[in-house]
Amino acid sequence: DAGVTQSPTHLIKTRGQQVTLRCSPKSGHDTVSWYQQALGQGPQFIFQYYEEEERQRGNFPDRFSGHQFPNYSSELNVNALLLGDSALYLCASTNWGGAGNEQFFGPGTRLTVL
């Protein structure tokens, strides 16, 4: 079982550019969530996808968008990058329903915006 995988591992972009991050959930999971973890902070919830639809969204601007594919993998897109978007982006997968279901996290993508 490969667990949750994310690509790329690291990414460097400049202000104003756009970026796409990718996530493959753990085998058997159908729900993917994205979190942003700034340096020295706890992860902040961005949004969650289930059945290819955004089900919940945190307090992030529309520059952050996502997509889920039929195979349950997901992408996070960020447009018009700002310096403040520099962070570790974590993907987590679980099964829909059941508030106690464990979320499994990937290793993250480290995004640096210059």
Add this chain to the structure above:
Amino acid sequence: AQSVTQLDSQVPVFEEAPVELRCNYSSSVSVYLFWYVQYPNQGLQLLLKYLSGSTLVESINGFEAEFNKSQTSFHLRKPSVHISDTAEYFCAVRAPELIFGTGTRLQVFP
């Protein structure tokens, strides 16, 4: 709105000493509480969780946490720490998304 407060940003401790990492939550409804651990350059791993039932929950590597409703706390404890326990620890509440605290850096010294 639900929230989590981790009272200590850093906790230095010597190997084999006991440790407590403090977590307080704010919620007006039933809570599901979690502790996650993050080793350097890695994602988060679930350490333990409280959903219902016994207020004392344990992990496989010797950590335990006690849900205290009257004090709205979910402190993490270990009676004897090891060098390998050095990591960042996050307390979280299910809202239903996970809301994390700011983390506690546990540094274990030989």
